[in-house]
Amino acid sequence: MNKSVSKDIDKKRKVFEAATRLFAQKGFDKTTVDEIAESAEVAKGTVYYYFKGKEDIFLFLVEEGIAILKTRVTDALQDNQDNTRRALQQLFAVQLGFLHEYQDVCRIVLADVWGISSRQEKLQELLNDYYLVVGTIIEQGIKEGVLYPQNSEVLCTAIFGMTVVVALHFLNKDKPVPWQEIENQLNQLFMRGVVKPV
Amino acid sequence: MNKSVSKDIDKKRKVFEAATRLFAQKGFDKTTVDEIAESAEVAKGTVYYYFKGKEDIFLFLVEEGIAILKTRVTDALQDNQDNTRRALQQLFAVQLGFLHEYQDVCRIVLADVWGISSRQEKLQELLNDYYLVVGTIIEQGIKEGVLYPQNSEVLCTAIFGMTVVVALHFLNKDKPVPWQEIENQLNQLFMRGVVKPV
Amino acid sequence: MNKSVSKDIDKKRKVFEAATRLFAQKGFDKTTVDEIAESAEVAKGTVYYYFKGKEDIFLFLVEEGIAILKTRVTDALQDNQDNTRRALQQLFAVQLGFLHEYQDVCRIVLADVWGISSRQEKLQELLNDYYLVVGTIIEQGIKEGVLYPQNSEVLCTAIFGMTVVVALHFLNKDKPVPWQEIENQLNQLFMRGVVKPV
Amino acid sequence: MNKSVSKDIDKKRKVFEAATRLFAQKGFDKTTVDEIAESAEVAKGTVYYYFKGKEDIFLFLVEEGIAILKTRVTDALQDNQDNTRRALQQLFAVQLGFLHEYQDVCRIVLADVWGISSRQEKLQELLNDYYLVVGTIIEQGIKEGVLYPQNSEVLCTAIFGMTVVVALHFLNKDKPVPWQEIENQLNQLFMRGVVKPV
DNA sequence: CATGAATGAGGCTTCATTCAT
DNA sequence: TATGAATGAAGCCTCATTCAT
Known part of the structure; x- marks a missing residue:
């Protein structure tokens, strides 16, 4: 019985995963x-047993993906509520990590x-919902005087x-992605820009 | 004869423009x-008289789009070869202008x-080609010491x-796009980042 | 055990009734x-436990329906074997009553x-069987000289x-069906036609 | 060119006729x-070139069928406006003739x-429209005193x-249909009923 | 040059039925 | 006795493309 239950979930998940892969490709x-x-x-027929149609799979997949990203970002930001600088750094880290893990969903989106x-x-x-979460931390940073005043959107x-x-x-290339370098560089971009002061 | 020629060009252009509009929509x-x-x-039948097929219209359209962008960027950068700071500013201006003018093509691509x-x-x-153009000016800026050393890619x-x-x-929203504000803000991001120095 | 048996019958009947309702609708x-x-x-699965398939439900339903009609008509005619006039009147009454009561089955058939x-x-x-029953009484009426000679079929x-x-x-309209009026009128039609003698 | 035009009509008609045949069967x-x-x-694909879908064929077919019947009946009734008796006789003749020619459409309806x-x-x-045409002549007959008063519907x-x-x-049997006998008998039914007066 | 009737491959979806539990 | 997950055949329809004119 355990087996059958796990199997059921298996089939739905298998459909779900195959769709993600193919949509991304x-x-x-x-x-x-x-x-x-x-x-x-x-x-x-099994596809239609678990999903109402192709569109339905798509929505399911995207909703789940963005929900995960949102959760992760929310968590990271909450852990650094008192330190906007660190919060922003975490934002990059989390987004890049998510891209690493869920690149298929990202491509689809x-x-x-x-x-x-x-x-x-x-x-x-869904995406605007996500922007809202990030926007909040930015506006807070501006209010606190940690960030330069600017349009948060x-x-x-x-x-x-x-x-x-x-x-x-970088994921499209065959070489391994220099995640750390990217993260650092984006952080630097945020900390001081790219143009040296005169 | 003149008339018929201009008519021909007319029909091809009409097809091309209709396709662009619809692909974007x-x-x-x-x-x-x-x-x-x-x-x-x-x-x-006329569509097939002027183009090999749907895919062909698409390619035609995309190639033309990217070619225009590339030309514009190349020109702008060449005009500011001796001033990386200005060159980068122009890059944003040109890219945003292109997005403004050719948003249909951009959506499609x-x-x-x-x-x-x-x-x-x-x-x-095609895109990598474009990156190369931009990459060149960045590397030059780094070599000249105007930009912080970093991975240009x-x-x-x-x-x-x-x-x-x-x-x-912003184009997806109903309100008019604050092009100037966006350009300024991205420039600022490049000049000093977003985080105030401690 | 009593309980389980009654339950079984319950389920089969429930399926049967649901099917009748839906087929008619x-x-x-x-x-x-x-x-x-x-x-x-x-x-x-239960549907297939009690019936061989959809077609099977249909046949079950139709056979039962026509059987009921045939029984009723046979009974009515036998009760008036010696009075063809009354027998024909009863025929209309029984047919209309059946249509009233079993309109779902009638629609389906x-x-x-x-x-x-x-x-x-x-x-x-099945229908020809039914015609035979009615045909018999008509032929008898003709032989007895109660009905005008004519093709009974x-x-x-x-x-x-x-x-x-x-x-x-009339059942397809929203208003209540004037059963009595219909019955009378059809009887009159049989007794004297609709055209007044010259 | 003539040929191509006639061919075009041919294809639509061929689809139409095939559908009629099959729907009836x-x-x-x-x-x-x-x-x-x-x-x-x-x-x-040709079916869909000429019709929007299966439903569309059906409607086209039924509309045309009932329209023809209506025209014929209207014409026949108008030719006998001053003689209800003859008009009714014509009604049977026309309906039976139509059934003879268009039995497929009738089955479908x-x-x-x-x-x-x-x-x-x-x-x-559509059918109610048709009933209206017939109803008019009947009511006229009643008003003129030619028919017994009754519900025309x-x-x-x-x-x-x-x-x-x-x-x-009769069409379902293999033997030829006794059209004349049927017509006569229905006429008799209308003129005097089937039951002899006592 | 330009047309549009005709095509047929291929996509999405429905649903009767089976079968392991 | 009763279930419901799983199936796959089959249906309807779309649409890019061809071709005769």
Whole structure:
């Protein structure tokens, strides 16, 4: 009985994982349900037993992904509530770590967040939720005088954008990603910019 | 004869523009050739008279887009070869301007650039070409001692990522985009970071 | 044990009744086994425990329906063997009463009886059986000189057709069906036609 | 060029005729688009080039069928406006003639007019339209004192029902249908009933 | 040059049925 | 006796592409 229960979860998870892999590789539209089923080693009907449809898998997957990122970031920021400097450093670390672990989900999100279909609307909602979390810590830093005054919306989208694009760029290459170097450099960028003072 | 030639060019351009518009609105896959033809006010066969197929329109469009961006950036950098500080400022201005003017093309490219399948490879090649241009000026700046020493690949992908994601984020909202504010803020980020010195 | 037996019967009946309801509402093909199971408040497997399949439920239901009608008509006719006039009156009364009481079954049967494929053949056989019963009384009436000489096959199918179509027409409207008026009018039609003699 | 035009019409008509045949034989739900295409000797895509979908074919077919019947009946009734007796006789003749020619459409209508899905609603609307035409002549006959006073709605549905069911019953047999005998007998039914006066 | 009728491969989804428990 | 997870055949429909004119 234990076995059957674990098996059930197995099948749903297998579908879920196969879909993530394939969506990241080929995009939502180019991925067929047949491929998902085959890659998950279940019958096509099984996909529909656990999910209402292709769209449903997508949403499930993205929601879960962003939820995890949000949780991690929230936790990290809360642990450093009294130290904005450290909080920002943690932000980079957490985002890069997430990219490392969940690069597939990130690719999916990035590929679909532009455009205007209904699917994207839901996605942007989720992402905006996430920006809010980061925005809060930034505004707090500005109020405390730790950060220069500036538009927090610009800043947190910039942070997200640079982290993600840098990471995905390196992940696309065959060489191992210099995670530590990236993290350090982004931190430096934040601490002093890139242009030396005159 | 003059008339017929201008008409021909007209039809090809109309198809091209309709495709751009639709790809940006609904994505490559969700756009049908029927729609393109209708939106361009030509018969479906005409689309195939001027382009080899849907994919062909896409490539045409993307190549042209990136070529324009590359030209603009190259020009801007060359005009400021002796002043890295100004060159970087111009880089932001040009990138943001391009996003503003060609947001349709940008959406299309960006929606497709993050996967790892075959079509994306072509795209990434084009993008890497572009990174090279930007990388050159950065390395020069480092050598000249104007920029802090750092990995130029990280920096130029970071620049690209932050610009793009910020711009598209604001373009997706209904309000007008605060282009000037964004440009200033990204410049400041580069000049001094965001964290005040202790 | 008593309890379990009564329960069993309960479940089979519940499935049967749910199926009847749904078949009448949405037709055989548009009704799914899932719906039947849900509507009967049993698991899907249970449906297959009691019936060989969807088709089996259908046949069970139709056979039972026609059998009831046949019994009622036979009884009514036998009670009036010596009075053809009354027998015909009873025929209308019984048919209309049956349509009233079993309109679900009637809809199901009637929706399927007019094709010419294999399933319908079985149905038409059952119906022909029924026609025979009615035909007998008519022929007797003719022989006795109570009815005008005529083709009994035409007459009994006409009786069936007019009764059914009239009844279902009114059942499809939202207003209450004027059963008594219909019965009287059909009787009058048989007694004197609708056209006044010149 | 003439040829191509006639060919075009040909293809649409071929689809249309194949669908009619199959719907009548196996019912709407049991008929697949593949079968329609194959039976019409066109590619599956062609079916969708001319019709929006299976439902669309159905509607087209039924609308056309009922429209023809309505026209014929209207014409016949108008030709006998001053003679209700003859008008009724013509009504039987026209209905039976229509059943003879368009038995497929009739089967389809009959099979689908019961039940309550959206498809049927449209159908019942069409049929009610038809009843109205027949109802008018009946009411006129009553007003003129040619017919016995009675509910015209009951009468015209009864006429339709008996005609159709009788005709289809005989068409289902292998023997040739005794059209003349049926027509005469139904006329007699209307002129004097079936029961001799005491 | 330009057209649009015609195609057929391929995608998404539904659902009756089976079977291990 | 009763269940419900799992299946896969089969249906409907879309759409990029071709080709005769």
